[in-house]
Amino acid sequence: MSTSEPAASRPSEDRATPDHLLHARTGTDVSPEDLVLASGKDLTPYNLEWAKRKLAAEGPIALEKLLP
Numbered sequence: 001m002s003t004s005e006p007a008a009s010r011p012s013e014d015r016a017t018p019d020h021l022l023h024a025r026t027g028t029d030v031s032p033e034d035l036v037l038a039s040g041k042d043l044t045p046y047n048l049e050w051a052k053r054k055l056a057a058e059g060p061i062a063l064e065k066l067l068p
Helices: 032-038 045-058 061-066
Strands: none
Touching: 032 045, 032 061, 045 061
16 A cells, blocks of 8 residues: 555646745734744844844734745
């Protein structure tokens, strides 16, 4: 018995990924901690202050700009 997925449940490789799957927003607020972690930085007071400034300037879209 094969443990691989059936062909019907796998995404087609010739189609683009739907937009709703590409974005990280879940409808919740973005915290400075979220922004620091998404940037690959450590949670330090300096990095949290950087994230607070970035969120104040750019809003929640700042997180989208960091993620691929």
